[in-house]
Amino acid sequence: MSADVSSLSQINRDEILQLLTLLRDKLPPLRDLTAEERRSLSGMGDKNRSFAGKVLEVILQDPEFLPRSFDVNQYQRDLATFDDLSTIALALTRLLDLVNATATAIGSEVYDDALSAYRYAKASGQGASLEAMMTEMKQRFAQQGKKKDKEAEKSKVKE
Template structure:
């Protein structure tokens, strides 16, 4: 069995890891105002999305051009500060998102390489296991990765689950291309 091309060949030293984590800590120190909102709280809020950027910018222009029509309690300077912060953080976020995507792809590539190597070792050891009991025991443990429990036969009297596709070979939602169906690692969806 010919092994496919190695996608990544790299190693991190303890010093690399420490320096990287230190730099990440320095970034967080430079941005001490960053917050983490619970998902439930975010769902209850009305936040600016891509479609609202122009609306918010026009509102800021209106607040700056016609302050006489705003209530005295309206904090125009805070509004402008928020809009500027959004713009500035978006630039930083783009760089961080690009880095995160590279980290995810590198982890994925290394996991592909590791699975290919593991499958190759498994194939070699299967043959050796015919002559060596210790190898045979290891191969038996490795085989569990691919063992699938038999499913119970469907009850013909039970109505079909509307959430499940009629044909399991044709799911209602397409799989992400290149995932191979049953990946060992799960990366964030795009």
């Protein structure tokens, strides 16, 4: 995994962030909803989407039953926008899942390497220059208790 990390240069990272800004600018105005607002809204799952499509078919066949205040064109635009945003959301979710999984795997590798390096530094006991850093790093494990620290140390030393 670590060989892949170097492929994300600072330039690529900056370009990706710029592209995300561009994507946001290309989308229709996005809304941020509170948890309470989300709960109060009707859901638009697969069944409700199908229902909304069937209603559109009925409306287009005979719009005379609707009151004049009902904007059929706006309804069509909203339904199309919902479909477009759903497609985009699915693609973004898949990408985000991959980014999160990769970050988790790399983070785990980095943390495991950090633990190994910490144990080597602790075992080497080389000079006073390491003591201040070792004291600071030990605080990371202070709340885990001695038993957990010993168990982790035993399992990692065996490697």
